[in-house]
Amino acid sequence: MAIGGLDIGTTGCKITVYDEDGKFRFQSYREYQASRSLGRHELAPDDVWGAVCGLLAEAARAVPDIRVIGVTSFGESFVLLDEQDRPLLPAPLYTDPRGASECQALIDRLGAETIAALTGVNPHPMYSLPKLKWIKNHRAAAYRRARRVMLFQDYLVYLLTGRAQIDYSLATRTMAFDIRELRWNERLLEAAGIDRSLLSQPVPSGTAAGVVRESLAAALHLRRDTLIVSCCHDQVAAAVGAGVFEPGMAIDGTGTVECITPVLESIPRSAGIRQGSYAIVPHAVAGKYVCYAFTFTGGVLLKWYRDQFARYETMLAKERGQNVYAFLDGRIGEGPTGILVLPHFAGAATPYMDPGSKGAIVGLTLEHSAADLYKALMEGVTYEMLLNIERLRQAGIDIRMLRATGGGAGSKVWLQMKADILNLPIGALDTGEAGAVGSVMLSGVAAGIFPDLESAARLLVLEKAVYHPDPRQHQAYQTLYARYRELYAAVRPLV
Numbered sequence: 001m002a003i004g005g006l007d008i009g010t011t012g013c014k015i016t017v018y019d020e021d022g023k024f025r026f027q028s029y030r031e032y033q034a035s036r037s038l039g040r041h042e043l044a045p046d047d048v049w050g051a052v053c054g055l056l057a058e059a060a061r062a063v064p065d066i067r068v069i070g071v072t073s074f075g076e077s078f079v080l081l082d083e084q085d086r087p088l089l090p091a092p093l094y095t096d097p098r099g100a101s102e103c104q105a106l107i108d109r110l111g112a113e114t115i116a117a118l119t120g121v122n123p124h125p126m127y128s129l130p131k132l133k134w135i136k137n138h139r140a141a142a143y144r145r146a147r148r149v150m151l152f153q154d155y156l157v158y159l160l161t162g163r164a165q166i167d168y169s170l171a172t173r174t175m176a177f178d179i180r181e182l183r184w185n186e187r188l189l190e191a192a193g194i195d196r197s198l199l200s201q202p203v204p205s206g207t208a209a210g211v212v213r214e215s216l217a218a219a220l221h222l223r224r225d226t227l228i229v230s231c232c233h234d235q236v237a238a239a240v241g242a243g244v245f246e247p248g249m250a251i252d253g254t255g256t257v258e259c260i261t262p263v264l265e266s267i268p269r270s271a272g273i274r275q276g277s278y279a280i281v282p283h284a285v286a287g288k289y290v291c292y293a294f295t296f297t298g299g300v301l302l303k304w305y306r307d308q309f310a311r312y313e314t315m316l317a318k319e320r321g322q323n324v325y326a327f328l329d330g331r332i333g334e335g336p337t338g339i340l341v342l343p344h345f346a347g348a349a350t351p352y353m354d355p356g357s358k359g360a361i362v363g364l365t366l367e368h369s370a371a372d373l374y375k376a377l378m379e380g381v382t383y384e385m386l387l388n389i390e391r392l393r394q395a396g397i398d399i400r401m402l403r404a405t406g407g408g409a410g411s412k413v414w415l416q417m418k419a420d421i422l423n424l425p426i427g428a429l430d431t432g433e434a435g436a437v438g439s440v441m442l443s444g445v446a447a448g449i450f451p452d453l454e455s456a457a458r459l460l461v462l463e464k465a466v467y468h469p470d471p472r473q474h475q476a477y478q479t480l481y482a483r484y485r486e487l488y489a490a491v492r493p494l495v
Contacts, residue, residue: 004016005018005440006436007436008073013029013052014433018460022459030055032047033047043091048152070446071231072436074152076094081147095346099134100125102131102137103125122277124175125355129176148198154170160212161209163209166202167205171202172281177202205232208230212226234255235259237436238434239290241433242405242434242461251403252409254405255298256298262392276293276395304345306328329411338368340487342384342488378413378414383481401427404428416470441453
């Protein structure tokens, strides 16, 4: 019996399949392109659905005994469906600048502290509610035709099963969900003028939605009794898939964004949490929570470098049958580059939450190489995460170890650099795709294949290496980090 974990990201989706004994069976990935132009950052829902259908059919042909598939996804972005379940508009991404005035109107009406206390998130235009309010104000005809508003997890689960449900962790990313009552907050929805009936039913992470629609089962070569499960927000899924269940532990996920997710026993009371815009999100483990510290540009910054400056290297790597990022890693020298990169190429996330901030590269000389610039992008992202770890410590959240996941976890160079800069041990998992593994674990529990998440973790969460800080390198990086801490304040007035 096999279990599939479907992980939906902003630049592509992947499926990972394991059997009930924890043996890896299959994995595949399909990429799609977001549109970023004219002040709009959008993703076409049909492109995502097409990629998902292709993945499911491919997986079903490769592993015919798949019995359950869990769905996890990135947050914030939503799809408006008409009465025929067709998308009415492209889905705005979290980096899309629209919704700023609508967010401010909600703050003016309810107060930022009240919104944060209710929802666990500091009010910001990145979340679904302000952008949905923007659509109601500026795309009124489309809004009037909408019969459902869904984030990508519940959108795909709905298309697959016909059931409209969203798990608690993903619902939190809307800025309309009460993290204590675990339900939609009517006060917020009323203030935004959004009809509650448009939204899916909130359910605990890892709740089965039902079997796949009969017509789709045939088209996708799936068994007619294949169970579909609503798992969780991708960062929570990564925490589950890395076995991060206890305080002091955190997952370092490097996908499109870079996100460090520590585990909390309860909702913290520190004012520093709200001041740093650190979201508090229900964990998949009932009664526990996680906290998000992140930058919008993690792995996507290296993808930007690859696409804009490394076309020749990409061609060479392809000719040699080598991963282009591994090829680029091989050209990196020892020690800090001396270059400071402010990684705000899509605005600033925590602790600033400043959509107007821009990226900056400071300290270049004629002695620097293209490889130095590539490495400096990694350094800049890691400096930004150290800044966040320091803020979390000040708020009473201490991180003692990290487990790395996501595409960036495949880079030994970056993992050692992170250990050196952050001065923390970093465990590399046997699989870099902890989000998909977390979906497998949650789905296996929902289907009764595993008795609980801890049992699933013993089978599926395997640590292959631990990267320890090098004291000499840490000291060298500390000198540069002291300058980095001043970079945002120095650059922001200029952009």
